[in-house]
Amino acid sequence: MRISLRRGLTVPFKGEPSQIVDRNLAVDRIGLLGHDHGPIRAEVLVAAGEQVAVGTPVYRSRARQELLFCAPVSGTVERIEIGARRRFVEMSIIADGEDRRLDFDTSAADTPEGLRSLLLASGQWPALRARPFERIADPDGTPKALFVTAMDTAPHAPDPAPIIAERSQDFARGLAAMLLLTETPVYLCQPDIEPLARSSEHLKVVRFTGLHPAGLVGTHIARLQPPGDGETVWHIGYQDVIAIGHLLNTSRIDPYRIVSLSGPGVDNPRLVQVPLGADLHALARPNLTPGAKTILSGAVTGGRESTFLGRHDRQVTVVPRAPARQHHWLIEALRRVQTAAAFIPTQALEQTLGSGAPVTPLLRALSIGDAEAAQKLGCLHMAEEDLALASYVTGGTTDFGQKLRRVLDELEAGA
Amino acid sequence: MMGGVWHRDTISWLIVAAALPAAVAAVGTFGPLALGHMLLALAVIVFWQLVFLWSRAQPVSPIAIVTAIAVGVLAPGEFAPWQIVLAASFGTVIGEQVFGGWGRNIVNAAVAMLAFLYFAFPQTTIPGGGQLLALAVIPGALMLLVTGVLSWQVVLSAVVGTITVSLGLGENPMTVFASGSMVFGLVFLVGDPVASSATRAGRWIYGFLAGALLALLGWTDTGFDGPQAIIFACLVASLLAPLIDAGVIAATRRFWRPYNG
């Protein structure tokens, strides 16, 4: 099946990365961020100063004791931060350079229940996310469909095809695991190239062509199987599928991901292989061009300024930081208290939404927090990343992703 | 957050740049009276923007210049200064500022201003612009079309609407497009991105409605009427724009569902 999307935009941006992977980067510090998974009430299983190996569970969810989160490097736990109401905020681990990995028991992984417990125990389950509301998938739940996203159209994103071709055995094994996990249709969403797997009754390979946001899973969900009333759909990225395949083939976790290090602030933009949660400042520092910089985890559209790589981010973008100009105190004061300027509907804005829904009414409903109108216009299948392009196009002063998150939280509480 | 160029202020400067040739042509056609009206209207609008900045922290916007230019182009007649001040105050306060500034208004501030002027002082005649003004609007219109600020759907459907109704009434549509005031109104008032419909299908309907009303209201026994037709056509169309949007959304909701197969 081939779906061609007419609406999309190219984001012109300097610092295109070369597609050669640099595997020689040593990362000596990683961080696990609570922001990546939504509000989780955590029970921390290690203490500061303790030694961990790759795969050691470091914290788990209080509500679901089997949902474990594991360390991606071996080393010493440096710092643990828990926020209000036991919400997990951040944990940093200093890597010791040795790559000690724990072994997991994969013998029971050929049944759906065994596979689920393996994924939960090895910390791979948080790779599966559910929509609506974009949370970690419910381990007891059944989705309406499962989406494997094997394409990425964000500006400067790594090209999935060579990465998958290099690890084709792991990818095939991971895909088979996804087929085992659920009986509902599994959609493999890929660019318009040779199919990465064979289509069958259960696995549907769908090729998408078009500019960004054609590669976002929100677009795929809207076009193929938007969740109806009370339904959920799950999605997972291709690199996480490769990691699951690796776990099933070798009984060990693969904590490495290939991310692009790019942007006008880097003098040698390229792909790098780093563990999850790598320290971005240390990663980027050897390659920075002169001048103050902002380091974003994620693409230039929708990236967050962060010390560590996000769990689901596959890009690091470095942009120059605008110097703080001193204006007259009255002008500064006025600028600070002014209400935000409204966005103006332009033809560019019409191209930013992957589903066919009208953009301007949706953005207006989100701006005022009108959850009911937003739901009618189809916001349930979306996450913050789907509106990143719209925020970028309207000048970047209003974060529609944040407004969407507020509306989704309201809908989730009311549901 | 990183941002592209289409911030509200960038767009307003773009529209200002597009309207400047028309302003020069209007001063050339109508004389220094038009320039006086423009500057007076600009002063009043800026005053009220500053009042609302002070009392409600609303950011000021350069779109005031375009509104002032519209007053000069479409109301260059013998209006007394106090009449311009009253109309400009009404238009900017009631038409734009109480809603939260440009970007949050329902009708274009210039349309509100000019409608007030025409209703309150109907005895003053308003000359329509000639071909020079019409030609001066074209480069600005092209720039706005290329940058995507002016929606081509609105322009095209308005032209089609005007031509259809004009032919239906047995008149020559080219008379309409030879009048500079009409072309200016079509591009800058009917094509205002904020006051027009927000959905894609809605834009076609809104544009057609504005064009059809323009022809319907403008053609009289003695020829084509002039600026009053475009102002009232634009007023009615932009008041109906939210209704058109609601209708379009209700009618097309099921088409956002996936393809079958």
Add this chain to the structure above:
Amino acid sequence: MKALRTLYGPIIDNNPVTLQILGICSALAVTTSLSTALIMSVALTVVLMAGSLTISLIRHHIPTSIRLIVQITIIASLVIVTDQLIQAFAFELSQRLSIFVGLIVTNCLVLSRAEAFAMHNPPGISALDALGNGLGYSLILMIVGFVRELLGAGTLFGQTVFLSVHDGGWFVPLNLMLLAPSAFFILGLLIWVIRTIRPAQVEQTDFVLEPEIGEKTK
């Protein structure tokens, strides 16, 4: 004390036109001059008082299922009587008011005071409430009529205040004031002023434009 509150409450704090937004139609139509506005105010106040008093007197005997019909019948009869009285003693003004005295029957203010207050309260206090509402309505009508007549014709109660250009003076009458939209604008501005002085009257908004954490303004 409660009686006094009932009387002056509806004048500003609970004004039927500016807070409850009732009776707008006649407020637009008859305020082109002060004399018609005055006659209308008096007519409405009289009908309101007489109607509320009557309904309050018989309130325990009206069956609930047909109470609206009974109220309308009483009010309609009173309006017809009032209309006849105005035609008899002020014929020229009655011509200018044309159908609007008759339309007091449809004025939601009259029925709402009857249904909401007179049906549940003794006659004395009902009459006071009717008088208060009538005075509140009259106040708004007089203010709007004042502005419209002064700016639209330069006269007050028919007496020239500003000499218009048609008679060789300086004042250019504002034609807009003789049209209905001007009454809406004046009413809107009046409501704005009242709610600025009495912020308690401002309604709760459904949605608020919230600022974001760390939002930049360019």
